Amino acid sequence: MVSFLGTLRPTPFSMASFAPCRRQISLHSSPLSLPRTGFFPFKRILQACLQSNAAIGDVGVQLPAHQSEIIFVGTGTSEGIPRVSCLTNPSKKCPVCTKAAEPGNRNKRLNTSMLIRYPGPSGRCNVLIDAGKFFYHSALRWFPAYGIRTLDAVIITHSHADAIGGLDDLRDWTNNVQSHIPIYVAKRDFEVMKKTHYYLVDTSVIIPGAAVSELQFNVINEEPFVVHDLKITPLPVWHGPNYRSLGFRFGNICYISDVSEIPEETYPLLKDCDILIMDALRPDRSSTTHFGLPRALEEVRKIRPKRTLFTGMMHLMDHEKVNEGLMKLMETEGLDVQLSYDGLRVPVTL
Ligand SMILES: [Zn+2]
């Protein structure tokens, strides 16, 4: 068992990259200031979570307000782990899904998603990458536990259901916490959303009085953009033949959740990477749309980040067994690579 929080190298916090958080948005900015609520209202919920989920040792430990962090909201495939079909199979027992069904087990994984938290003058900024089909369940599990109340922005990697299927659930925030949520999305994916989420894009079609998510769509291209003073650089990658997905770089952290090929022009954007979060679907081979572990490791050797955390793992990836194998790469090749897991929090310097 590897506990990342326990084995983390301390990351000295630097204010160098933070101008005062002026809620600056490079695109269609709203002057509205969103309320931020501190951690204390969550105390009782947090205690309940700690009692019911002892395996997640670091949940609820509040980091100092000046410390930035990333939280792995989800690290699994589209159908989630455990798979229902594995748990109902009368002829074959799936070892990973059986374990994943146990409370607190790190093989339980929902749709890939990450939260970036960093300090602003009136509280922490919470920027979410993707809100997929299981967003509600992930948020229910981790947001109260980590004291996450507002969503200051959502940035979208691509328009598959496991990345945007939860946009409808943002209504709970815009009805009850804040007036709206800015969404940052590439034009091609916005075009998809006009069909899949037409009532969120054009709210004039809604029956008066019906409450839906109030989303403020900002179309991005493949150039860097700024969200609440955080510079975010898109990392264009292929996610299957002829289908583009975006990774994102913020500070020296690179997040690439859905990739089958990295175009040559994206490699310079991955230079001097401290933490690489990379797609690794299965232990044996790649699929047409995702890196498998061998290919993901090849890319790690090429990119040479200081540390790598894999994400997007299917049910063939046993958390402990795969991590044991990956640990050996530290001795043999000096590679710091591990699987992430839902709820993992890593303090970072942005
Ligand atoms: Zn299974």
Ligand SMILES: [Zn+2]
């Ligand atoms: Zn996808």
